[in-house]
Amino acid sequence: MKTPEKLYKSLVFEKELTILCADTGIGKSVFAVQIAEDIARTGRTVLYLDLELSDKQFEGRYSDNYTNHYVFSDNLIRADFDPDNYTVPDGVTYEDYFIESLVGLIGDWGATVVVIDNMTALISTDTDGAKNAKPLMDRLNQLKKELGITILALEHTRKTDFGRPITLNDMQGSKMKGNFADAVFTIGRSAKDKNLRYVKQLKCRSAEVEYDADNVLLYEVAKDSNFLCFKPLGFSTEYEQLQQPSDDDKTTRIERARELKDQGMSIRDIAAQLGLSKSTVSRILK
Structure with missing residues (x-):
């Protein structure tokens, strides 16, 4: 069998189901779009399922005050979802209808990488309990295997204070989501500056965890003219980015x-x- 290929550092591997989890407002979507664009620039077709931002909100992030728009790769396909403009056919569940629609999009565009922003829209109930989380993860893993695609799914974490490291247990809802994923990484907010973020791996099946608590990736959230992004600043320890104790x-x-x-x-x-x-x-x- 072919050796798993890194699509983005050692955070996202080819044909795996990866979860990016972080607190609300910390920049999950910003980093996910950056990852999707980077992968698309390698020639792979990436389908970005945007279930969070309106078209105008997205335009604001990737333009200079709605002018001088950033030109994305032709291989990056962004699709949104209008929750007020669809009808589920009789005898079909919301979950089945959503997955069938997603499969159709993947086929239409020939996508090999799918980014789902975020997981909460995939089912009609919440994803907190194991009862709901396991069927959801089973469906995504089935989709990954049947279509031979890479999936990056975004999920929330619980509120965490600046003095404690982030763990798999902080993922919103059931830890089962982490158990069934091939890889999990998170974004933490630095206590040193409101624009600093660090990226930490929580799980990786295809390689050793490279960016653990002793070697997190350090970024600054910044906008270069028309592209909101995570600008790399090197490496740090998670402890150095946490609120220092008295x-x-x-x-x-x-x-x-x-x-x-x-x-x-x-x-x-x-x-x-x-x-x-x-x-x-x-x-x-x-």
Whole structure:
């Protein structure tokens, strides 16, 4: 079998189902459009299913005050969905009708990569419980295998404070979505500046996790004339981007780290539990 090909760094692999999860208003759609455009520039046809923005809102992001529009790749196809202008045929569920419509679009355009922004519109109920999440993930995995396509699906996370690292457990609703995905990555908001973001991998089946808490991707949300995007700034640790604890909090964390070590916990597990980098935990214990 062919070795899985990276489509965007080690975040998105060919013919896999990947979830990008982040809090509301943090820039999921901005980063997803950037990923879609980057992949489309390689010659692959990308279908971007935009279930969030109106045409005018999208135009505002990718133009200079609605003039001097950014010219996207011809291989990037954006489709939207009007919730007030469709009728589900008798005897067909909303979920089946939506998937059938999506399959039709994929066939019409010959898309090999599909970005779904976001997952909540795929079913008529919420995606929070395992009862609803499992059938949804089963359908997406079935679609991936039958059509041989790559899927990047966007999902929300719960509200998290600036002092705690993001984990798979923070994904909105059932953790089952993460269990059934091939890969999961997230976007965190830096406590240092309102325009700084970091990208962290939470799961990757095709390779080692490259961008973990000790090596997150650092970006600045900026608009260069007519393209709103994540501008790369290099690498950082997640801990450096979190809200730094007070002296009392630091003392408590040091004591807690020592207690966990005495209980036989590894440095990696202590770091994950306390929201510290492995190097920081190692330094504390030394």
